[in-house]
Amino acid sequence: MDKPLQLDDAARSILRQNCRGSYTVPTAKLYPFQWNWDSAFIACGLASFDIDRAWTELETLLAAQWRNGMVPHIVFHALDADYCPGPGTWGTEGVPASSGISQPPVASTIARGLYERDRKAGRKRMAAMFPKLLAWHRWFHVCRCESGAVAATHPWETGRDNAPDWDVALAEVDTSRIQPFKRSDLEHVEGDMRPTGLDYDRYMALVQFGREVGWDEEKIRSDGPFRVADPTLTFTLLRANRDLRAIAAEFCEPVAEIDHWIDCLEAGAATLWNPALGAYDSVDLRRGEASGSLSNASFLCWYAGINEPTMLGKLEEVLDKARFGVPSYAPDGAGFDSRRYWRGPVWAMMNMLIGIGLGEFGYAELARRIRNDVRLLILSGGFAEYFDPCDGAPAGGKNFSWTAAVWLAWATPTLKEGNDGIVTA
Ligand code: DGY
16 A cells, blocks of 8 residues: 555544544544544544544533633543643633633534535534534634634633734733643653643733633633734634625525624734734734734634735745744744754644635645645654744644644545635635
């Protein structure tokens, strides 16, 4: 069997091995629960060989939705003491236990993709899921869009945990009262590929703050130590709103509210434009300052339906400086670190979203280049959590579900030409 076919098999095996019944862990040990946007990407990969299980992945995630509409970033379905911070530290209410923050909402986009793959089989499931997705998007708009763009209250909420974007905002977080904790991630991955100890102290201080105010969004908005408008959340929600609108129209549901959200987020995305950087950026809402970060999230604009020509030049510059794919941070940026998690490494699923957006706007050559880079990374390094953009070395956790899913849905050369594996709007 040739290598791509072997990898197709291996990717399916990883998704099966990481399956825990009705949900899938990102990878064993390092991440032993269900993660929000991981599950959305996993569903996209599962759809290539088990569409019923793909729906179940999203249904299990949405079953953990809070009464206020929030869908948590971690769902602690089963106890596992080998993870920090566990459910006790988050101190949230509800069953199953969960974290108190959300994550980039790619689920509606993936759900639309599942539905469009097989409308007849997916009709009932999509109809049942629609109100939950709508409530989640509404939660973002009511609780997080005061500046137009979507505000994150914790770096984990953006999915880009230790991106240089947050360095200045995090420096103000008071860590003097944090309770002792023991990191377990360092038992599974080398320290130079993970956030620093100082980063973790600040992450824990933010969790402690949320717990102390009972995860009350009003209090978090007025007093939370970290509030940064983020391009990942903003662009994924804008795209998700467009997909949710398509679902609403298909199911004869009202669309006016969603249309309003789309208008608001198009205006909100414009507030992320940093003229000094010549790119989309994150904005620290407490200080009213842009972070000056050109990241992989900056290039999600096309995925969100925004065709910004200046970003094409920026993308070409970044692709030329990094040897493999779109890195998580510009290689000439002061905070760049080729191995350290979100400060440089290439993430397959971010590259997939960027590539899909480019393809939808007809930038076929760039889309092909990015897909090809990710293909080469996986062909040579396997299903790593992320990859070094300078030498292509695999890094982080191994046997990673979303890298396997991205392979099956988008990167494998065994896919039929023109198949995006996700959804073409
Ligand atoms: C982790 O544990 O590193 C996660 O990214 C937090 O969600």
